[in-house]
Amino acid sequence: MSLATLDTTQHPNLPATSATLFTAKAAKKLSFEQIAQHIGRNEVAAAAIFYGQAKASPEDIANLSSLLEIPQSVLEEQLSGFPDRGRTVEMPPKEPLIYRLYEIVQNYGYAYKAVLNEKFGDGIMSAISFSTKVEKETDQDGNNWAVITLRGKWLPFSRF
Amino acid sequence: MSLATLDTTQHPNLPATSATLFTAKAAKKLSFEQIAQHIGRNEVAAAAIFYGQAKASPEDIANLSSLLEIPQSVLEEQLSGFPDRGRTVEMPPKEPLIYRLYEIVQNYGYAYKAVLNEKFGDGIMSAISFSTKVEKETDQDGNNWAVITLRGKWLPFSRF
Amino acid sequence: MSLATLDTTQHPNLPATSATLFTAKAAKKLSFEQIAQHIGRNEVAAAAIFYGQAKASPEDIANLSSLLEIPQSVLEEQLSGFPDRGRTVEMPPKEPLIYRLYEIVQNYGYAYKAVLNEKFGDGIMSAISFSTKVEKETDQDGNNWAVITLRGKWLPFSRF
Amino acid sequence: MSLATLDTTQHPNLPATSATLFTAKAAKKLSFEQIAQHIGRNEVAAAAIFYGQAKASPEDIANLSSLLEIPQSVLEEQLSGFPDRGRTVEMPPKEPLIYRLYEIVQNYGYAYKAVLNEKFGDGIMSAISFSTKVEKETDQDGNNWAVITLRGKWLPFSRF
Amino acid sequence: MSLATLDTTQHPNLPATSATLFTAKAAKKLSFEQIAQHIGRNEVAAAAIFYGQAKASPEDIANLSSLLEIPQSVLEEQLSGFPDRGRTVEMPPKEPLIYRLYEIVQNYGYAYKAVLNEKFGDGIMSAISFSTKVEKETDQDGNNWAVITLRGKWLPFSRF
Amino acid sequence: MSLATLDTTQHPNLPATSATLFTAKAAKKLSFEQIAQHIGRNEVAAAAIFYGQAKASPEDIANLSSLLEIPQSVLEEQLSGFPDRGRTVEMPPKEPLIYRLYEIVQNYGYAYKAVLNEKFGDGIMSAISFSTKVEKETDQDGNNWAVITLRGKWLPFSRF
Amino acid sequence: MSLATLDTTQHPNLPATSATLFTAKAAKKLSFEQIAQHIGRNEVAAAAIFYGQAKASPEDIANLSSLLEIPQSVLEEQLSGFPDRGRTVEMPPKEPLIYRLYEIVQNYGYAYKAVLNEKFGDGIMSAISFSTKVEKETDQDGNNWAVITLRGKWLPFSRF
Amino acid sequence: MSLATLDTTQHPNLPATSATLFTAKAAKKLSFEQIAQHIGRNEVAAAAIFYGQAKASPEDIANLSSLLEIPQSVLEEQLSGFPDRGRTVEMPPKEPLIYRLYEIVQNYGYAYKAVLNEKFGDGIMSAISFSTKVEKETDQDGNNWAVITLRGKWLPFSRF
């Protein structure tokens, strides 16, 4: 199995911690599944920390430090601030895998809105009070299916 | 409960069928849940047909015709071609609900890619061999949560 | 005093209700302050309903109908759906007044983020669980000052 | 409490002073609230100086120098020019917190204009003769609310 | 001498009043110089009213009505609101004459900023408390020179 | 009085000479007014040379060399080519001061065109056979006004 | 031989005169070569008048009126103003023929600048004091070659 | 006479050979006219080689090596690949000289197409089977005129 790695020449906008974490991950030959298990978080959240898209708690930092053998002080310094989210993907995404997700929004955006509005009223599904996960299914013909679940709190528009 | 409607002055790029279908839906006061049940399809797919983003089968046309009391010949003519997908949402989306989905792709795009690649290898989750659904959950504190599931076939890159 | 009006040749993307409401407002020579008072909402919210950017409740519809002498059935039909927000302003805004607000975000965006993060932790100020108001102050030199208040619920990023 | 920090790999367009100031702030473990108090300015203004979006007066420089233990000559050289504002945020903002502010402008822009025009006449709210502040409120249910106030001088369009 | 006219098929975003005013101007064969003189305003301001970029006072409306023989009620209705400025020119401008002005900003923008900052301090030249005029000069070789003067109030950034 | 300086981390596209000249200007504590006087050119032109937007003549080079104590050979090498104009300002300008100039073009572009065409015929005001200057006026209330004059040769379109 | 025609559904931004002129040209089955000969202008200039990109003199109007049998009053009204140039081609051009010209600028732009600067000094080739023509050459192998000549006055940058 | 030079800080996307060639050209004080003569090519083509926009033949490399005293092995390595054309000019061009050429395409694009189509039929003028040259003319009044000739093979669209 191949592991996801980081080529910093292709991602000049990532925070310094991304290089630190990915280098250690490659050296340790760890998958995000293993890392997630170790720090008690979801795989996508674990990967998001590596890409500077999610905040690591002090416990996450301690656990990442021990698992990846990175001095805790280095991680504390690099992960102590607040993530500056949204810089990894240039929109529209050029990467085919990420583009497919973008295309789903482009094609089904108003269908989602219509169904959500009728089910919940006037509001939005939060992307902040939000979690997500990725699962793998294999059907009886041996085909693999990826299942991505998005779960967000419903926020009704305030009346004022 | 309010129903999703269409204001054609705001959607000049939708196909002619969208006006036909939404007008009838408003007159009949039907939700997409009711329409979906009647035609035996998922709510999101039903809404996608209304927005010209999914193909209606001959049975769908017959069922929509009877439910909405639109002459079958009208629907056949308007729905007989192939959808010209992607025109409903101008990217980046200005609509707050749809923007939240776009933001999820922007923030978690590379995290999804890393996790999917490690789980499945080099490839993509198809947005064509694909289905999606929307569910409503209410937690013990009475908060509502929207759950969107994306399920796509895994397509490995061909070796050539 | 002049009143805000709508020239539909300049706003082709507004919903049909905008023309209905603005035409009646002009005929009745009512300000948004008067309209807001009558329907018991904030002036900005009242104007947002006119621009199709906020949802009107059944009571709002009834009140607008009586105040503006628009048949209630017309307003019910035009306002029964869910607002398709975000279409009024093309970004970056060309209108000087609106541009100044955009410029404030452009100049102080990261300063707001830094201060908010330190005060509240990792999260965002909601633009949905949100209200806003406009006030006028006159200083001792007779200069007028506009004061815009933005008040949004703090949403911490979920840990997952 | 976490402190806002600067990862210069993510902000290549900031002035040299940003790195100087943020490095010292991190070493001293000071919040913008503490810094603002020390230099007698608003928190947002203090953060804006750090991001190169506001001018520091000679007294500000002296105070920052003593508080942060940066040689005054260094700060004088780096802060002596005129800010080149607007370079920190790439529009539309990708950062979720900043995007919410942008979205408020996008959704309520014309509502603000209508209300302001009716209250003040033909003109704009200045973003230059302008101040802003951030406050934290907690409601009786324990929810936190962020309150951002924008206060700008009203400038009527000259008649010529 | 030719007169400036309006071809509405090329300017679909202008307010309704533009067509009214330009049609009457063409019928009356009046130049903006003549119109400006009649209403006691600058030529550029007069033209700006025609393009919906400046507000007409009640006296302007009365004067335009009598000069152009447009019923005053028509002009009052079309000019009573607040201008929605900025929609006439799509940026970057394609029109060669307007592009030259844009190019001056592009080439000399920072030079203006440096000189203005050194002369006035940290601030901007207002485009609202602002007037402008166009003059024609002919040098001794018979060459014509256009002279455009921009005069705006200096607004220093507030300290807060 | 503060002097305009250059922070090269914010202007990566300027020619090498900009750093050379601005560094010397800061060391000598000279304003553009002083520099302009010394080389016998307008302030805006002097600043434009510093930003690589205007050509320096051999005499300018000699004068700048002596005033700023930069070896003449260095300046000759860095200033001997032809300016590659237009790279300093990214359009639309993010800098508030420069944006105001841009906004003037956006708002008054067609008004200028109409007035210029009626005064001069079919053509443009040259931005090449062109000079500009900045002046400061103070009115009786003590308010400062910036006056920018643009003077360009009128070029009629050739008939062919 | 086919003649160039106009399909107004594809050119919604052209002035009203374009439809008038092209309709008459099609009815009369005239080429631009014939039209140009009749009005004593270059073919490209003749076509440019048809596309609203060049001004027609009173004689041109009289000649076009007689040749195309369009009432002179109609042409006078439609052609009396000043062309609003630049609206025909959306840049980058999608049309393959026009794209090739664009590509020449993209590929050889700096080579032209270098050669022109060395030949003429610091300045530009005017696109206003400018003429152009199209010629056809056939080589000995029977291949056709298009030759486009651009001839513009050299304008040196003013020293100020 | 000034010579065209290269400031690599302003052209970060040029190939490595551009710096090599321009540095030698400056040291040798050679114009493109002299270089072109020496290698037996057109001036524009010579400049295009310097900007990485044209391929140098082995003879060109040998001639450039001897003229510019650059070791032939260096030039062979840097010029042996295939040009990656189009990266020098960012479109729309900000440089005034290059913009004028762009503007000619914008204004006369459809006029060229109409005339070329009528003269040659359905096809394009090739920008590949293509040559170009720059000439200088001086009229009897002493005015200089730049003449740019574009000559491309006519390619008819294939019928299939």
Next chain:
Amino acid sequence: MSLATLDTTQHPNLPATSATLFTAKAAKKLSFEQIAQHIGRNEVAAAAIFYGQAKASPEDIANLSSLLEIPQSVLEEQLSGFPDRGRTVEMPPKEPLIYRLYEIVQNYGYAYKAVLNEKFGDGIMSAISFSTKVEKETDQDGNNWAVITLRGKWLPFSRF
């Protein structure tokens, strides 16, 4: 089997002939395969004529007229000009099928260039002296494969 149809509300930029041809095609229930066979052209070319992207010869017009029962004079008028190509697809394409082709160019563009350059030298594959076809293959597992062939004349860059 469904047939490709045209919904003109979604394609406002197509030429008038597109509506004429597609309406007749729908009425006659003809596929592009049948139409192509009848007029002796490739299917893609036939469809391209319908979308205004290819020129119809007089014989094509006669054949289309008889097959589709459209008066020949109508087709002659609508098809007599030269196609204004490139307006059907807005780039980047939103339509998933067309996007896949775009993605192939995005991903393999430089690989194609490298291989073509090594095989043919410095030049391009013409898109004008060009033909294309679509074929259907079914493999032994019953999967369908689409095969698109692009065949263009190799054009070497001219040496000048």
Next chain:
Amino acid sequence: MSLATLDTTQHPNLPATSATLFTAKAAKKLSFEQIAQHIGRNEVAAAAIFYGQAKASPEDIANLSSLLEIPQSVLEEQLSGFPDRGRTVEMPPKEPLIYRLYEIVQNYGYAYKAVLNEKFGDGIMSAISFSTKVEKETDQDGNNWAVITLRGKWLPFSRF
């Protein structure tokens, strides 16, 4: 014959492996045809590996290592991750050869869609389950023709 090379100053976004592989290719003077033969893959696929657009299998890595004399550990480290596709070409492509492919999509996009839909139904040609090849043909007149074949699995839209 010239070989395709890489000038990293023009491709700053390529992965580190591109420089490694292209440097070795240049030193070994190998064409992609030779490399492809050696690793048993198609030429385009081989070039795509060099540009970071295709995944190399462990055997590919071993074969490339031996052919190019690059230590296997270096290649393993640089090629072990998953390609981050789509970053090589900035769209729209400026390179003339790649632009021609883009233009084919722009011109024939809807024609392909219509023909493919009629032949296969509602779906897309996969760009993932996909292979491509380049061939050279010479006709009897000695003209060279490039033939590019695109072969992708047909994916019907799922019904849900």
